[in-house]
Amino acid sequence: MAKQVRKVYGGVDTHGRTHHAAAIDGTGRVLGDREFPATPVGYRKLISWFGQLGDVAKVGIEGTGSYGAGLARAMAEANMQIVEVDRPDRRARRRMGKSDPLDALAAARAALSGEAAGTPKTRSGPVEAIRALRVARRGAIKARTAAFNQLHGVIVSAPAGLRAALAELRGQQLVDRCAAFRIDDDRIDDPTTATKAALRAIARRIIALQDEIQAADRRLAPLTTAVAPRTAAIFGVGAEVAGQMLVTAGDNPERLRSEAAFAHLCAAAPIPASSGRTDRHRLNRGGDRAANTALYMVVVTRMRRHQPTRAYVARRTAQGLSKSDIMRCLKRFVVREIYHAIRADFEAAHAT
Structure with a gap:
C-alpha cells in the first residue's frame, strides 16, 4: 500500500x-x-523547505x-496555491503577542481554516504596468497640490506691494507670472526680492x-484604452477611472468570485445596519478607497450629464432617499457595469 503524503499548509x-x-x-x-x-x-530555498515537509496544499x-x-x-x-492573508488586528496582537514566528503561524492557520481565501494579484501583465505609472502620476499630483498651497501661503505673507500685484491672478496665470520673476541676487537680503x-x-x-x-x-x-476598451467607453468612466478600476481588479480579474465580491472590494x-424596526444600510468604510473615489467621480458625472441617472435621482428623491443614499445605490450600479466590462475585456484579450 502506497504511503500517504502529508498535506502541508x-x-x-x-x-x-x-x-x-x-508550516502546519x-x-x-x-x-x-x-x-x-x-x-x-x-x-527558492523557502519553496524547497515547504516541499521537504510534505505536499504543499496552500500557503x-x-x-x-x-x-x-x-x-x-x-x-x-x-x-503553488497561495492566498492573501490580512495582517492581524491590534486587539488580536495584544491578546496573542507579536513576533514573526507567531504571525507566520497565524497566516498558516488562516490558510488551513479557509479564513484567508483571497487570491492575490499576479502583478505580471499590462495592469501592473498601469499601476506603476499611476503611482508616479499620483505622487506628482499630490506634490503639485502641495506646491500650489505653498505658493498661496507665501503670497499671503508677502510684502504689500508684491501681494497686491498678484492678488487678482489665479491658476496657471499666477504660476506663469511667478515663474517669470527676475531675481537680483545682490539684493537677496531684501524681503521683496x-x-x-x-x-x-x-x-x-x-511647471515641472x-x-x-x-x-x-x-x-x-x-495603454489603458488598449487593455480595457469596453471599460473606458462606459459613460463617465474614461481612461483615468478605467485605469484605477483595472489596478483594483488586477491582471487576473477571474480571482474575483462575483460582481458582489468586486463591489465589496x-x-x-x-x-x-438594521436594528429593531429600523431597516437601513450604512457606508462601507473598507475596501479600496481609491476605487471608491473613482466610482464617486463616475456617479457625479452621471448625475450631471446622464439623463437616465438624472431621472433615477429624481424618482428616488421623491421616495424620500437622501442624496448620499442615492449615490451609494448608483455606485453599486456602476460597479456592476464596470465589473462585467472588465471581464469582457480580459476574456477578449485572452481569446486573441
Whole structure:
C-alpha cells in the first residue's frame, strides 16, 4: 500500500529584507518555522523547505502587494496555491503577542481554516504596468497640490506691494507670472526680492510637475484604452477611472468570485445596519478607497450629464432617499457595469 503524503499548509510573514515561514499539517500541528532572505535565492530555498515537509496544499502570505510581491510571483511560477492573508488586528496582537514566528503561524492557520481565501494579484501583465505609472502620476499630483498651497501661503505673507500685484491672478496665470520673476541676487537680503525668489522656485516646481503629469497621461491613456476598451467607453468612466478600476481588479480579474465580491472590494457594497424596526444600510468604510473615489467621480458625472441617472435621482428623491443614499445605490450600479466590462475585456484579450 502506497504511503500517504502529508498535506502541508504554510504561512509567511513578509518584511523588506527577510521573510519568516511557518508550516502546519492538516490537523494544525506545527511542523516548524524558519527565516529566509527576501531574495530570489531565498524564495527558492523557502519553496524547497515547504516541499521537504510534505505536499504543499496552500500557503498564506501577508502583504502580497508590497514586501511579499516577489515571493508571491515565485510561488505562482512554482504552481503553488497561495492566498492573501490580512495582517492581524491590534486587539488580536495584544491578546496573542507579536513576533514573526507567531504571525507566520497565524497566516498558516488562516490558510488551513479557509479564513484567508483571497487570491492575490499576479502583478505580471499590462495592469501592473498601469499601476506603476499611476503611482508616479499620483505622487506628482499630490506634490503639485502641495506646491500650489505653498505658493498661496507665501503670497499671503508677502510684502504689500508684491501681494497686491498678484492678488487678482489665479491658476496657471499666477504660476506663469511667478515663474517669470527676475531675481537680483545682490539684493537677496531684501524681503521683496527674497519672496520673489521663493515664489519663482515654487512656480517652476509646479511647471515641472505639470510636465511630469502630462507625460504620464500620454503614456497611460492609450495603454489603458488598449487593455480595457469596453471599460473606458462606459459613460463617465474614461481612461483615468478605467485605469484605477483595472489596478483594483488586477491582471487576473477571474480571482474575483462575483460582481458582489468586486463591489465589496471597491467599498460599494452597503453594510446592513438594521436594528429593531429600523431597516437601513450604512457606508462601507473598507475596501479600496481609491476605487471608491473613482466610482464617486463616475456617479457625479452621471448625475450631471446622464439623463437616465438624472431621472433615477429624481424618482428616488421623491421616495424620500437622501442624496448620499442615492449615490451609494448608483455606485453599486456602476460597479456592476464596470465589473462585467472588465471581464469582457480580459476574456477578449485572452481569446486573441
